[in-house]
Amino acid sequence: MAESEKEAALPPKEAFSDWYNELLWMAEIMDVRYPVKGLYVWYPFGFAIRRNTYNIIREILDKSGHQESLFPLLIPENEFMKEAEHIKGFEDEVYWVTHGGKDPLDIPLALRPTSETAIYPMYKIWVRSHADLPLKLYQIVNTFRYETKHTRPLIRLREITSFKEAHTVHATWEDAEAQVKEAIGLYTEIYLRLAVPVLRSRRPDWDKFPGADYTDALDAVMPDGKTLQIGTVHHLGNNFAKTFDIKYESPDGEQRYAYQTCYGISERSIAATISIHGDDRGLVLPPEIAPVQVVIIPIIFKKGAEEVLAACRDVQDRLRKSGIKVEIDASDLRPGAKYYKWEMKGVPLRLEIGPRDLENNVAVAVRRDTGEKDQISLPDIEKGVILKFEAIQKSLYEKAESELERRIFDCSELEEVKEKIQKGVATIPWCGKRECGLAMGDRVGAGILGVPLTPRGKGKEKCPVCGAETETRVYIARTY
Amino acid sequence: MAESEKEAALPPKEAFSDWYNELLWMAEIMDVRYPVKGLYVWYPFGFAIRRNTYNIIREILDKSGHQESLFPLLIPENEFMKEAEHIKGFEDEVYWVTHGGKDPLDIPLALRPTSETAIYPMYKIWVRSHADLPLKLYQIVNTFRYETKHTRPLIRLREITSFKEAHTVHATWEDAEAQVKEAIGLYTEIYLRLAVPVLRSRRPDWDKFPGADYTDALDAVMPDGKTLQIGTVHHLGNNFAKTFDIKYESPDGEQRYAYQTCYGISERSIAATISIHGDDRGLVLPPEIAPVQVVIIPIIFKKGAEEVLAACRDVQDRLRKSGIKVEIDASDLRPGAKYYKWEMKGVPLRLEIGPRDLENNVAVAVRRDTGEKDQISLPDIEKGVILKFEAIQKSLYEKAESELERRIFDCSELEEVKEKIQKGVATIPWCGKRECGLAMGDRVGAGILGVPLTPRGKGKEKCPVCGAETETRVYIARTY
Numbered sequence: 001m002a003e004s005e006k007e008a009a010l011p012p013k014e015a016f017s018d019w020y021n022e023l024l025w026m027a028e029i030m031d032v033r034y035p036v037k038g039l040y041v042w043y044p045f046g047f048a049i050r051r052n053t054y055n056i057i058r059e060i061l062d063k064s065g066h067q068e069s070l071f072p073l074l075i076p077e078n079e080f081m082k083e084a085e086h087i088k089g090f091e092d093e094v095y096w097v098t099h100g101g102k103d104p105l106d107i108p109l110a111l112r113p114t115s116e117t118a119i120y121p122m123y124k125i126w127v128r129s130h131a132d133l134p135l136k137l138y139q140i141v142n143t144f145r146y147e148t149k150h151t152r153p154l155i156r157l158r159e160i161t162s163f164k165e166a167h168t169v170h171a172t173w174e175d176a177e178a179q180v181k182e183a184i185g186l187y188t189e190i191y192l193r194l195a196v197p198v199l200r201s202r203r204p205d206w207d208k209f210p211g212a213d214y215t216d217a218l219d220a221v222m223p224d225g226k227t228l229q230i231g232t233v234h235h236l237g238n239n240f241a242k243t244f245d246i247k248y249e250s251p252d253g254e255q256r257y258a259y260q261t262c263y264g265i266s267e268r269s270i271a272a273t274i275s276i277h278g279d280d281r282g283l284v285l286p287p288e289i290a291p292v293q294v295v296i297i298p299i300i301f302k303k304g305a306e307e308v309l310a311a312c313r314d315v316q317d318r319l320r321k322s323g324i325k326v327e328i329d330a331s332d333l334r335p336g337a338k339y340y341k342w343e344m345k346g347v348p349l350r351l352e353i354g355p356r357d358l359e360n361n362v363a364v365a366v367r368r369d370t371g372e373k374d375q376i377s378l379p380d381i382e383k384g385v386i387l388k389f390e391a392i393q394k395s396l397y398e399k400a401e402s403e404l405e406r407r408i409f410d411c412s413e414l415e416e417v418k419e420k421i422q423k424g425v426a427t428i429p430w431c432g433k434r435e436c437g438l439a440m441g442d443r444v445g446a447g448i449l450g451v452p453l454t455p456r457g458k459g460k461e462k463c464p465v466c467g468a469e470t471e472t473r474v475y476i477a478r479t480y
Numbered sequence: 481m482a483e484s485e486k487e488a489a490l491p492p493k494e495a496f497s498d499w500y501n502e503l504l505w506m507a508e509i510m511d512v513r514y515p516v517k518g519l520y521v522w523y524p525f526g527f528a529i530r531r532n533t534y535n536i537i538r539e540i541l542d543k544s545g546h547q548e549s550l551f552p553l554l555i556p557e558n559e560f561m562k563e564a565e566h567i568k569g570f571e572d573e574v575y576w577v578t579h580g581g582k583d584p585l586d587i588p589l590a591l592r593p594t595s596e597t598a599i600y601p602m603y604k605i606w607v608r609s610h611a612d613l614p615l616k617l618y619q620i621v622n623t624f625r626y627e628t629k630h631t632r633p634l635i636r637l638r639e640i641t642s643f644k645e646a647h648t649v650h651a652t653w654e655d656a657e658a659q660v661k662e663a664i665g666l667y668t669e670i671y672l673r674l675a676v677p678v679l680r681s682r683r684p685d686w687d688k689f690p691g692a693d694y695t696d697a698l699d700a701v702m703p704d705g706k707t708l709q710i711g712t713v714h715h716l717g718n719n720f721a722k723t724f725d726i727k728y729e730s731p732d733g734e735q736r737y738a739y740q741t742c743y744g745i746s747e748r749s750i751a752a753t754i755s756i757h758g759d760d761r762g763l764v765l766p767p768e769i770a771p772v773q774v775v776i777i778p779i780i781f782k783k784g785a786e787e788v789l790a791a792c793r794d795v796q797d798r799l800r801k802s803g804i805k806v807e808i809d810a811s812d813l814r815p816g817a818k819y820y821k822w823e824m825k826g827v828p829l830r831l832e833i834g835p836r837d838l839e840n841n842v843a844v845a846v847r848r849d850t851g852e853k854d855q856i857s858l859p860d861i862e863k864g865v866i867l868k869f870e871a872i873q874k875s876l877y878e879k880a881e882s883e884l885e886r887r888i889f890d891c892s893e894l895e896e897v898k899e900k901i902q903k904g905v906a907t908i909p910w911c912g913k914r915e916c917g918l919a920m921g922d923r924v925g926a927g928i929l930g931v932p933l934t935p936r937g938k939g940k941e942k943c944p945v946c947g948a949e950t951e952t953r954v955y956i957a958r959t960y
Binding site: 031033034035036039040041042043044047048050051067068069070071072073074076079091092093094095096097098099100101102108109111118121122125137141142146158159161 | 511513514515516519520521522523524527528530531547548549550551552553554556559571572573574575576577578579580581582588589591598601602605617621622624626638639641
């Protein structure tokens with residue numbers, strides 16, 4: 001698609017917002033030129049990243065006993081309006097279908113902003129006995145929010161194209177609590193595969209999911225120091241079970257309300273992965289989600305060109321047989337232009353093969369993440385490439401993790417918080433009272449993200465607002 | 481989910497409509513109890529069939545140079561209303577989003593009934609030069625039709641949950657025509673993998689896609705003799721290119737309108753597969769799309785129970801390592817109840833292993849499609865199972881193909897057509913004139929399906945309406 005237009009340079013990553021927008025276009029992830037605000041188009045290359053990412057998500061959910069299913073997009077107004085807290089949370093951002101053809105519908109239909117009210121009427125029918133529990137389903141769907149804020153591809157959307165939402169049912173509050181912990185673990189595992197380290201915290205009560213007992217969340221720290229919420233897990237108590245009449249027969253023959261959880265992850269997972277690993281030259285992709293994992297560049301001189309090309313094709317065949325996605329760039333572009341193009345697309349490993357390499361029976365391997373050059377012996381090329389992938393994956397994660405730690409600042413004064421959140425995430429003691437939490441937020445110009453699931457307290461300290469003693473520290477951050 | 485409810489017997493397949501509806505429920509494919517007409521819920525088991533089926537579709541499209549992408553669901557009214565023929569074809573069945581939150585939208589948004597008007601504004605931007613062509617993209621999405629007719633799961637839906645639509649762009653009318661042929665070939669290949677033989681024909685002009693030059697289609701013949709359209713391929717000429725201003729620069733530097741095709745396949749592919757292969761005992765699935773491909777039933781007596789279970793687990797491990805989806809049913813159900821349950825779910829192969837089988841170092845293999853029993857030597861179990869899968873696949877297709885041929889009736893009188901279309905598809909000479917075609921349809925109470933792509937003419941014959949000589953025969957059928 002109009003390669004020639006893409007010669008302009010990428011802004012430096014320091015100018016994060018510009019860099020992000022340009023990168024999505026130059027690396028062919030998303031096209032923002034669709035004629036409705038907040039709706040974007042996945043280029044095939046971007047979609048291939050999505051496919052690989054969601055295959056990881058599916059794999060991890062399937063092997064932990066979740067089953068994929070699919071519920072309708074359209075929710076009748078009367079079902080949508082059943083749960084009071086839930087309505088309050090969503091009513092301003094729901095799209096309504098009011099007409100079919102030229103006729104008004106009898107009952108307006110909501111485009112799901114999330115699927116509790118589509119799924120739970122079915123759960124009422126399906127759940128009968130304690131033997132049906134736990135029920136652990138998920139779906140990967142498009143959901144809709146009428147966003148009035150500034151929209152941004154992959155991050156703030158009117159059509160969330162890739163919402164993975166899981167909905168589970170349990171016999172007891174404690175079983176549901178254990179499921180919340182499992183979900184946090186699974187999401188952490190997913191992000192480990194994307195080499196994205198996460199902050200995990202419990203959202204303050206005023207920021208929980210509408211209708212939930214509590215909400216735990218995963219956040220990534222973006223290059224500009226703002227956090228991006230990239231996964232949420234909600235303990236729903238029996239709030240929805242009461243509204244939707246979801247009951248089971250216990251072993252002793254009693255009808256009891258079920259307990260529920262739900263948890264979601266979206267294409268923000270891809271926004272975080274791209275933003276954290278990318279650099280001034282473009283995408284840097286973890287090997288597992290790279291649509292092209294290896295690009296082979298033949299180094300051609302007049303003499304021996306055929307041998308070099310034949311060797312490249314042989315390497316390609318062998319790598320493909322090992323399940324590696326590999327392309328040869330035998331185009332007429334000069335080498336520099338080839339490097340530019342494949343670096344922009346985040347190809348983890350470049351193999352260069354020329355006449356001298358053939359003589360030495362090696363390929364030159366260049367890592368996208370570090371630029372490090374190395375030789376791999378051709379007879380062992382499959383193993384050599386896989387070892388490089390493992391090294392890249394490990395080093396991407398470690399680099400991101402140390403970057404994350406570098407951006408967390410333990411503070412004791414609100415003035416300090418105010419300064420540090422310009423660069424990352426602050427921690428500060430908090431007594432746990434709502435008014436103190438909200439006051440802190442007001443004073444520093446950012447909100448409490450949550451109480452870390454792995455406590456970061458430093459013994460007895462004082463709440464900076466009321467002075468009460470506390471052992472709890474909370475994250476405060478500017479957020480997307 | 482509430483196994484106990486599912487003991488009722490399936491109606492015989494002869495009572496096709498009842499059989500179909502009950503099967504979808506008893507085999508846990510779709511739940512029809514969602515509280516909006518024409519919207520259904522995929523059970524996890526049904527969704528696993530869908531996942532396997534769409535993996536085949538993706539594989540075949542990807543390897544033929546198609547790329548998956550994703551465009552928005554919501555289409556602004558002004559784009560949707562650009563192509564006059566297209567509007568006429570869809571305006572009565574489009575759902576309109578008119579409100580976001582409590583506010584009316586500036587421009588109403590259509591839920592895509594199909595995506596020409598969402599995709600082609602982007603193609604206008606993307607297509608620049610002959611070097612960008614052909615462009616071959618597809619997406620797998622939910623689409624919406626405000627159906628006023630009788631709805632039916634997987635067949636006539638208000639939310640088509642699984643619409644695979646491809647949209648291609650070419651330099652010339654002839655290139656687009658070649659693409660239509662490629663698409664017909666790819667769809668035939670997809671259906672071969674589902675063991676579903678197809679009728680392929682060119683739709684009469686009055687039944688083509690709104691805005692197309694012509695439409696070719698694939699139909700399955702269902703057990704009640706009605707045809708089900710399970711794939712359509714449209715040559716769009718440059719009609720949409722003119723409307724959406726899609727031009728390319730030719731090698732000689734001229735700006736020319738592009739030519740386009742589009743083609744679609746939906747969950748009707750699954751409706752046809754299930755309907756054609758199923759029997760009085762439930763689903764019969766081609767091995768490739770079966771969520772469970774092998775079920776192992778341990779035949780347990782008091783003596784030697786542990787050895788039998790250990791052997792079953794060993795077989796399961798070995799088959800899993802070969803990539804086969806295999807379950808052991810070691811539940812307390814009596815064998816008859818186990819057979820009933822797994823037969824209903826269409827598991828292609830049942831392996832029974834008891835003490836005597838272990839002595840003989842064999843498993844008893846029972847085919848779901850024929851009931852045929854056979855012994856497979858345990859040391860060769862992987863190979864034995866794969867050979868059975870191949871035999872099942874071949875025999876499912878051959879049986880379906882001979883059934884299809886048996887249901888095609890070459891007729892020479894309209895009275896005969898009227899009788900034969902109660903049992904299947906009739907062929908009859910047709911001069912090609914619109915008025916004769918429509919008159920035929922009126923007289924027999926069914927429409928012309930199309931002109932077979934592989935001609936079925938028998939030399940010079942007479943059009944039964946006007947008496948004109950013709951070498952063309954057309955299909956006439958009752959349709960879903």
